Amino acid sequence: MDIVVQKYGGSSLADIPKIKYVSDKIKKHVSEGKKLVVIVSAMGKTTDQLELLCRKVSECPVPREKDMLFTTGEQVSAALMAMALNNIGVKALSQNAFQAEIITSSDHTRANIRKINSEKLKVNLKNYDVVIVTGFQGITESGDVTTLGRGGSDTSAVAIAAALGAPCEIYSDYPGIFTTDPKLFPTAKILKQVSYDEMLEMAQLGAGVLHPRAVEIAKKYNVKLCCRGTFSDDNGSCIVSDYIEQPVVTGLSVMENQTQVTITGLPEDHIVVNGIFNYLGVKQFNIDMISAVRMSDNNMTLSFTIVENDNDILEVIQDLQKEFCGCNITSKQHFVKVSVVGLGMRTEKGVASRFFKALSEIPIELITTSEIKISALIHKNYKDRAIQLLAQEFDL
Amino acid sequence: MDIVVQKYGGSSLADIPKIKYVSDKIKKHVSEGKKLVVIVSAMGKTTDQLELLCRKVSECPVPREKDMLFTTGEQVSAALMAMALNNIGVKALSQNAFQAEIITSSDHTRANIRKINSEKLKVNLKNYDVVIVTGFQGITESGDVTTLGRGGSDTSAVAIAAALGAPCEIYSDYPGIFTTDPKLFPTAKILKQVSYDEMLEMAQLGAGVLHPRAVEIAKKYNVKLCCRGTFSDDNGSCIVSDYIEQPVVTGLSVMENQTQVTITGLPEDHIVVNGIFNYLGVKQFNIDMISAVRMSDNNMTLSFTIVENDNDILEVIQDLQKEFCGCNITSKQHFVKVSVVGLGMRTEKGVASRFFKALSEIPIELITTSEIKISALIHKNYKDRAIQLLAQEFDL
Numbered sequence: 001m002d003i004v005v006q007k008y009g010g011s012s013l014a015d016i017p018k019i020k021y022v023s024d025k026i027k028k029h030v031s032e033g034k035k036l037v038v039i040v041s042a043m044g045k046t047t048d049q050l051e052l053l054c055r056k057v058s059e060c061p062v063p064r065e066k067d068m069l070f071t072t073g074e075q076v077s078a079a080l081m082a083m084a085l086n087n088i089g090v091k092a093l094s095q096n097a098f099q100a101e102i103i104t105s106s107d108h109t110r111a112n113i114r115k116i117n118s119e120k121l122k123v124n125l126k127n128y129d130v131v132i133v134t135g136f137q138g139i140t141e142s143g144d145v146t147t148l149g150r151g152g153s154d155t156s157a158v159a160i161a162a163a164l165g166a167p168c169e170i171y172s173d174y175p176g177i178f179t180t181d182p183k184l185f186p187t188a189k190i191l192k193q194v195s196y197d198e199m200l201e202m203a204q205l206g207a208g209v210l211h212p213r214a215v216e217i218a219k220k221y222n223v224k225l226c227c228r229g230t231f232s233d234d235n236g237s238c239i240v241s242d243y244i245e246q247p248v249v250t251g252l253s254v255m256e257n258q259t260q261v262t263i264t265g266l267p268e269d270h271i272v273v274n275g276i277f278n279y280l281g282v283k284q285f286n287i288d289m290i291s292a293v294r295m296s297d298n299n300m301t302l303s304f305t306i307v308e309n310d311n312d313i314l315e316v317i318q319d320l321q322k323e324f325c326g327c328n329i330t331s332k333q334h335f336v337k338v339s340v341v342g343l344g345m346r347t348e349k350g351v352a353s354r355f356f357k358a359l360s361e362i363p364i365e366l367i368t369t370s371e372i373k374i375s376a377l378i379h380k381n382y383k384d385r386a387i388q389l390l391a392q393e394f395d396l
Numbered sequence: 397m398d399i400v401v402q403k404y405g406g407s408s409l410a411d412i413p414k415i416k417y418v419s420d421k422i423k424k425h426v427s428e429g430k431k432l433v434v435i436v437s438a439m440g441k442t443t444d445q446l447e448l449l450c451r452k453v454s455e456c457p458v459p460r461e462k463d464m465l466f467t468t469g470e471q472v473s474a475a476l477m478a479m480a481l482n483n484i485g486v487k488a489l490s491q492n493a494f495q496a497e498i499i500t501s502s503d504h505t506r507a508n509i510r511k512i513n514s515e516k517l518k519v520n521l522k523n524y525d526v527v528i529v530t531g532f533q534g535i536t537e538s539g540d541v542t543t544l545g546r547g548g549s550d551t552s553a554v555a556i557a558a559a560l561g562a563p564c565e566i567y568s569d570y571p572g573i574f575t576t577d578p579k580l581f582p583t584a585k586i587l588k589q590v591s592y593d594e595m596l597e598m599a600q601l602g603a604g605v606l607h608p609r610a611v612e613i614a615k616k617y618n619v620k621l622c623c624r625g626t627f628s629d630d631n632g633s634c635i636v637s638d639y640i641e642q643p644v645v646t647g648l649s650v651m652e653n654q655t656q657v658t659i660t661g662l663p664e665d666h667i668v669v670n671g672i673f674n675y676l677g678v679k680q681f682n683i684d685m686i687s688a689v690r691m692s693d694n695n696m697t698l699s700f701t702i703v704e705n706d707n708d709i710l711e712v713i714q715d716l717q718k719e720f721c722g723c724n725i726t727s728k729q730h731f732v733k734v735s736v737v738g739l740g741m742r743t744e745k746g747v748a749s750r751f752f753k754a755l756s757e758i759p760i761e762l763i764t765t766s767e768i769k770i771s772a773l774i775h776k777n778y779k780d781r782a783i784q785l786l787a788q789e790f791d792l
Contacts, residue, residue: 016449016452016453019453020453050472053412053472053476054476054479056412057412057415057416057476057479057480057483058479058480058482058483059483060483061479061482061483062478062479062482064489065475065476065478065479065482065490066475066479068471068474068475068478068490068492069471069472069475069476069479071471072468072469072471072472072475073468075464075465075467075468075471076446076449076465076468078464079461079462079464079465079468080449080450080453080461080465082458082461082464083450083453083454083457083458083461083462083465084453084454086454086457086458086461087453087454087455087456087457093460094461094464096464096541098494098539099539099540143494143495144495145492
């Protein structure tokens with residue numbers, strides 16, 4: 001069987017005309033002799049609407065019940081898609097997580113996929129041309145419903161593709177992966193090829209097209225992964241292990257709503273630093289852009305960013321000050337992180353220098369680098385200008 | 397364990413304030429030391445909204461996928477109810493049909509319950525005070541999602557009560573079972589007790605409070621069944637095997653949208669009559685109020701009623717005329733069936749005569765009777781007047 005896994009996001013399924021459009025698209029693939037596993041997200045803003053209902057009931061809802069609630073969204077999409085396909089003569093069957101036997105850990109609202117019954121999927125693909133699977137969700141060994149966290153439908157799709165040894169196509173409103181956000185920089189180009197590593201850096205930097213966990217699984221199981229536009233006939237972008245013609249910088253990404261936290265007068269003591277990071281980890285903060293410098297008085301200055309999060313950082317800072325009372329802790333909000341990513345940086349020298357030269361007119365608060373990435377933290381007022389300057393410099 | 401099964405209908409769960417109200421009500425029962433299994437319907441008009449979506453996708457949707465779609469409604473209610481209960485300190489767990497293992501036949505959209513895992517429910521009741529189960533739905537042995545047909549949540553509730561050997565309370569907007577529809581006849585009274593048989597006749601006659609299948613199961617397994625108002629503290633109505641103080645007529649019910657079909661000149665031949673009824677059965681028509689009279693020319697006149705159904709009766713009549721071409725077939729729409737029901741009719745004489753005397757001013761098209769019921773078909777224009785006359789006559 002020539003099996004292809006396709007995932008359609010919520011905005012591609014936002015209403016019935018779109019569902020019908022996608023079903024026509026799927027029919028074309030079927031008529032080419034392919035068997036399709038189609039992973040669907042919840043229609044349009046369904047998940048947001050369910051989130052709203054949920055908040056009205058409880059400020060701190062039981063995670064297990066949140067998962068029970070949210071997973072209905074994808075089941076609605078899957079059932080409607082199966083109806084739409086059967087309506088145009090395509091033999092299609094919907095499967096929820098119970099039926100597809102997508103077994104996950106029991107970490108409600110952020111579960112990890114452990115096992116997928118690929119044999120059952122293959123049996124269904126013998127009887128049907130298209131099997132539609134609810135994305136974003138799984139069940140535990142004991143039959144509780146779980147979700148993989150938001151954006152988890154990408155993860156579902158790539159994991160199912162890995163289990164089937166099939167290629168995976170992710171369809172969204174974007175016709176592919178852009179060098180940078182085309183909403184911010186309209187002349188942004190589509191990348192025909194991106195490496196897993198570049199994509200990982202870009203996904204984690206908020207590039208928005210692919211969920212980083214999906215890219216990690218694709219890399220691990222060597223899944224042939226492409227990103228295409230639902231409403232476009234272009235080939236889109238393919239994520240590959242490596243490619244020959246490497247531009248120095250492949251993409252530019254922007255992560256908004258950053259808060260910078262700076263702690264000065266910290267004793268040079270790993271236990272204290274670990275204590276701070278542990279504390280923030282328990283509070284579910286994702287710490288990013290860590291920079292630590294020893295000052296002339298032998299004390300440390302530690303600076304890092306976190307995502308702005310309903311202002312509870314102020315409470316956290318008060319707690320930190322209580323715990324580590326010798327220190328002076330300040331936080332500054334409304335920053336953005338701009339980053340350039342490219343496999344070529346591994347070999348090409350002088351990228352950092354070109355990066356800083358391009359941004360010379362903009363005050364930079366914090367800098368971090370990896371093998372294939374340079375990131376700078378700047379105030380949000382400079383965001384558009386920075387994107388313009390970097391896109392010009394690196395021809396993005 | 398003192399287990400009680402409670403079912404809350406869609407209008408009792410129409411919005412978040414109502415869900416919270418019901419959760420407070422459930423908490424009171426829990427504080428009395430009870431363990432509750434709560435069966436929930438979909439919120440308010442959810443099922444109608446899903447039906448609308450469904451029709452936009454396909455005029456004739458695959459029944460299996462319809463079930464996949466519709467069952468999401470109850471899962472939303474169950475999850476929100478579990479959140480609401482946990483939010484006020486009540487240990488509650490939601491269970492969908494997969495989890496509660498409600499095994500049904502595979503007749504999609506109108507499945508029958510075959511088996512319920514009552515042991516699993518009891519284990520969950522040891523760990524939780526309230527187990528919330530999605531009504532209206534089940535799964536087949538092979539794991540397909542099914543529904544029990546509209547109003548099937550009553551059936552779910554009574555079947556679960558039967559499996560647990562527990563009493564069952566059906567909560568709705570109505571504070572109990574009325575002698576007749578209080579919307580049509582505002583002075584209608586609540587019946588403290590109704591027999592299973594009376595309730596069955598009334599349910600099948602469209603009394604609207606209880607699904608007839610639920611009553612059948614309650615009768616078969618001798619489930620203690622009560623109907624109460626969600627927003628009332630009264631005891632409501634209890635359905636019992638029999639009771640001593642039997643009024644002659646317990647209730648009056650009205651079934652609207654009736655079409656009368658009359659076939660004249662039919663050869664007196666059971667094969668032909670069976671053929672007609674078989675044909676209508678295949679077409680999913682429910683035939684009611686059958687009357688057959690042999691005329692002086694030895695031909696039969698057959699008259700019966702069906703529920704008005706998107707006008708496709710005209711097509712059916714054409715088909716019937718083709719098959720049984722000697723006959724003259726006519727149909728008349730816009731009729732209602734009014735019926736009085738009462739166990740007392742079994743012993744009391746003269747009920748029929750009081751019935752017809754009361755309706756003497758109204759033209760009656762068709763009459764049928766059972767041991768505990770008399771029904772008359774009248775034009776819908778006479779509906780209100782007939783209810784008034786019958787309620788007066790039988791003190792309802």
